[in-house]
Amino acid sequence: MAKVVAVTGNEAVANALRQxxxxxxxxYPITPATDIMQRxxxxxxxGKVKTEMILVESEHSAMSGCIGASAAGGRVMTxxxxxxxxxxxxxxxxxSGTRLPIVMALVNRALSAxxxxxxxxxxxxxxxDCGWIQLWSENAQEAYDNTIQAFRIxxxxxxxxxxxxxxxxxxxxxxxxxxxxxxxxxxxxxVGEFKTLNPLLDLEHPVSYGPLILxxxxxxxxxxxxxxxxxxxxxxxxxxKDFEKLxxxxxxxxxxxxxxxxxxGIVILNSAAGTTKDAxxxxxxxxxxxxxxxxxxxxxxxxxxxxxxLKHLKAICVLDRADAFGGSYGPLFxxxxxxxxxxxxxxxxxNKIYGLGGRDYLPEHAELVLNELVEVSRTGKVKTFKEYxxxxx
Amino acid sequence: xxxxxxxxxxxGAVCTEAGSALKFKxxxxxxxxxxxxxxxxxxxxxxxxxxxxxxxxxxxxxRGVYRYDYCKGCGICALECPGKKGKKAIVMEEEGK
Ligand code: SF4
Ligand code: SF4
Numbered sequence: 001m002a003k004v005v006a007v008t009g010n011e012a013v014a015n016a017l018r019q020x021x022x023x024x025x026x027x028y029p030i031t032p033a034t035d036i037m038q039r040x041x042x043x044x045x046x047g048k049v050k051t052e053m054i055l056v057e058s059e060h061s062a063m064s065g066c067i068g069a070s071a072a073g074g075r076v077m078t079x080x081x082x083x084x085x086x087x088x089x090x091x092x093x094x095x096s097g098t099r100l101p102i103v104m105a106l107v108n109r110a111l112s113a114x115x116x117x118x119x120x121x122x123x124x125x126x127x128x129d130c131g132w133i134q135l136w137s138e139n140a141q142e143a144y145d146n147t148i149q150a151f152r153i154x155x156x157x158x159x160x161x162x163x164x165x166x167x168x169x170x171x172x173x174x175x176x177x178x179x180x181x182x183x184x185x186x187x188x189x190x191v192g193e194f195k196t197l198n199p200l201l202d203l204e205h206p207v208s209y210g211p212l213i214l215x216x217x218x219x220x221x222x223x224x225x226x227x228x229x230x231x232x233x234x235x236x237x238x239x240x241k242d243f244e245k246l247x248x249x250x251x252x253x254x255x256x257x258x259x260x261x262x263x264x265g266i267v268i269l270n271s272a273a274g275t276t277k278d279a280x281x282x283x284x285x286x287x288x289x290x291x292x293x294x295x296x297x298x299x300x301x302x303x304x305x306x307x308x309x310l311k312h313l314k315a316i317c318v319l320d321r322a323d324a325f326g327g328s329y330g331p332l333f334x335x336x337x338x339x340x341x342x343x344x345x346x347x348x349x350x351n352k353i354y355g356l357g358g359r360d361y362l363p364e365h366a367e368l369v370l371n372e373l374v375e376v377s378r379t380g381k382v383k384t385f386k387e388y389x390x391x392x393x
Numbered sequence: 394x395x396x397x398x399x400x401x402x403x404x405g406a407v408c409t410e411a412g413s414a415l416k417f418k419x420x421x422x423x424x425x426x427x428x429x430x431x432x433x434x435x436x437x438x439x440x441x442x443x444x445x446x447x448x449x450x451x452x453x454x455x456r457g458v459y460r461y462d463y464c465k466g467c468g469i470c471a472l473e474c475p476g477k478k479g480k481k482a483i484v485m486e487e488e489g490k
Contacts, residue, residue: 099405160404198407208408216396221406223399 002180002247009140009172012179013079013105013165014039016147018049019187022103023074023194026054026065030084031117032169033107037079059084063091063102070100071209073199075151077102081169082109082123089127095162096131097225098209099197101154102162104132105147108270108321109169110357118358119169121269121322124298125331131225133163133232134299136269138255141179142296143167145249148182151191152239158231160197166298168271170358182247190246229300236297253297256309258284262291264373265310265347267336268319269295272354272361276319279366290370295332307339313347314377316340317369321355329386348376351386359390419446423466425485427459433482440470440483 007015014036017025025044027037044053054065062078070076080088085106095102108124110116128134133153137143143165150163167173182190198207213221233253240251257277259265266276273294283290293309295301310316318337320330327334333351340346352369355361368389376382394416403409436456441449448464450457471483 097405098407197404198409205409206411209405211406211408213406217402217406220397220399220402224402224404227399 002182004178004180006176006178007140008035008174008176009143009167010035010107010174011039012140012144012181013147013167014043015181016144016187017077017105018043019182019184020075020077020148020151020191021049021188022051022077024052024054024066024069024076025078026056026062026069026076027078028056028059028062028080028084030059030081032109032119032173033079033081033084033105035173036105036107059087060091063088063095066102066104067091067095067098067100070095070102071098071199072201073196075155075194076100077104079105079107081107082111082117085123085127086111089130092127092130092132092162094210097221099160099225099228100162101151101160103147103150103154104162104164105143106164106166107169107173108166116357117169119171119173119271119321120356120358121166121320121331122356124164124166125322125324127164128299128331131161131229132299133159133161133236133297135163135165135236135296136298137165137167137172137296138270138273138294140167140172140175140177141249142251143172144179144181145243145247145251146296148187148190149236149239149243149251152242153232153235155195156235156239157195157197159228159235161228161232166270171271180247180249186246190243232300233297233302233305251296253295253302253305254309255292255294255296257292257294259291259293259309261289263289263314264370264377265291265293265313265316266319266366266369266373267293267295267310267316267332269298269321269332272319272321275361275363276366279363279370282367283370288370288374290373301335301339303335303339306336307342310336310340311343311346315373316347316349317352317373318349319352319354319369321353323353323356333386348380348382350376350382350384353386353388354390361390365390418462419465420462423461423464424488425466425468426461426488427464427466427468427471427483428486429456429459430480430482430484433477433480435475435477435482437475439473439475443469443473445469
C-alpha cells in the first residue's frame with residue numbers, strides 16, 4: 001500500500017535510502033545535497049537503519065570510503081553535488097573501472113567560479129563520461145523511484161557498475177511535492193539481498209583490487225567496460241517493469257510526451273521538462289503538433305532508441321542546462337544530434353543554453369522556443385544554431 | 394603465455410588468484426643490480442624487510458640469494474644495509490657493465 005506524503009526531493013531520496021538500508025555509507029556534506037545525508041545520519045543515530053556511517057573530511061575521501069566498502073562486499077551509497085562531485089573526480093573512474101555497484105544521489109548544482117549553489121547540470125555533465133550509469137529525474141517522485149531502482153541496476157550481475165541519480169538542486173531537492181512512498185517491506189523485497197562479487201573480505205577466496213594494468217591489457221578492460229554499458233538499457237527497462245508492477249508507475253529509458261504525431265519537439269532534462277510539457281499542451285490546443293523527449297537514462301545514452309523516437313520530426317530544439325565551453329554545442333545537444341545523424345531524412349536541430357546557476361526557466365522561455373520551432377519547421381532555416389536564452393544581452 | 398581477450402578478463406581487473414604476482418616478472422625494469430657481499434653481512438635482515446618486492450630470499454632465518462626475476466633495482470636494500478665495520482654488504486652495479 002502506497003503512502004501519500006508531502007516532502008522535498010531530498011527527503012524523498014533520504015527515505016528511499018532508509019528503506020534500502022545499505023551496509024555502508026561514506027559521505028561529506030555539500031549544498032544542496034547536505035540534507036539527504038543529514039537526514040540519513042539521523043536514521044543511523046536513531047537506529048532506523050543498520051548502515052555503518054563513515055563521516056569523512058572531504059568528498060575525495062567519501063568516494064574512497066565507498067570504493068573500499070563496496071570492494072569489501074557491502075551495499076554502499078552516498079550523495080553529493082557540484083564541487084563535491086568535482087573533488088570525487090579521480091575516484092569516480094576508479095569506482096566504475098573497478099565495477100563497483102555504488103549508488104550516489106547527485107543533486108545537480110552549478111560549478112564554481114563564480115561561486116553559485118543553485119541548480120544547473122554542469123556537475124553531472126562534467127562526469128557524464130566517467131563510466132557510471134546516470135539516471136536523471138524530473139521530480140521528487142522520479143528521484144525517489146530512481147534511487148530504489150538504481151540499486152537493482154547497479155548490482156545486476158550483468159552490469160556491476162555505479163549509478164548516479166541526478167535531480168535538480170533546490171528546484172526539486174528543496175521544494176515540497178506530493179509523492180507516493182512504497183512500504184518499507186516492499187522496497188526491501190524489491191532490492192533484495194545484496195549479492196557480492198569477488199568481495200575482499202571473503203578470506204576463503206583471497207583477491208586483490210586495483211592492480212597495475214599495462215598497455216598489454218588496459219584496452220581489454222576498457223573494451224569490456226564499453227560492452228557492459230551496451231547492456232544497461234535492457235537492464236534499466238527490466239527493472240522498470242518490475243517496479244511498475246510494484247508501484248503502478250511506468251518508466252522507460254526516456255519519457256516521450258505527445259511525440260508520436262509531433263512535427264516539432266523539445267529535448268530537455270530534469271525539472272524543466274515539467275514546465276515545457278505545460279507549454280506543449282497550450283500549443284497543442286492551438287493545433288500545433290508539438291512534443292517532448294526527456295531522457296531518463298542519460299549514460300549510457302540510448303542513441304538508437306532516441307534517434308528512432310525523434311527522426312520523424314521536422315525541427316527539434318535541445319535545451320541544455322550546462323554549456324560545454326569550446327565545444328560547439330551543449331552536451332545534451334551533441335548526443336541528440338549523434339542519435340539522429342544516421343538518418344538521411346532528419347530533423348533540423350538547434351540548441352539553447354538555459355537556466356545556468358539556478359536562473360529560472362519560465363513558461364515564456366518554452367513558448368519562445370516553440371514559436372521558433374514552428375518558424376524553423378516552416379522555413380527549414382535556423383537563424384542561430386546555439387544561443388543562450390534568459391540572459392541579459 | 395597467451396594473452397586473454399576482452400571477454401576473458403575479470404570484471405574490474407580484480408585478481409582472483411592468490412600469489413599471482415609470482416607470474417609477473419619485473420626484473421627487466423632494472424637499470425642497477427644489487428650484489429650481495431656475504432663476508433660483510435651481519436644477518437640483520439634489514440634488506441629483506443625493506444625490499445618493496447620479495448626479491449631477497451630468506452632460508453632458515455638466514456639472508457639468502459637475490460631473486461633477480463623480481464628485483465627492480467631500486468637500491469633500497471643497499472641504502473639500508475648497515476654492513477660490517479663500515480663495509481656495505483650490498484653494492485649497486487650498473488646493468489650491462
Ligand atoms: S634493489 Fe630494490 S627490489 Fe632489488 S632487492 Fe634491493 S630492495 Fe629489493
Ligand atoms: S641488510 Fe646487509 S647486513 Fe643486513 S642482512 Fe641484508 S645484506 Fe646482510
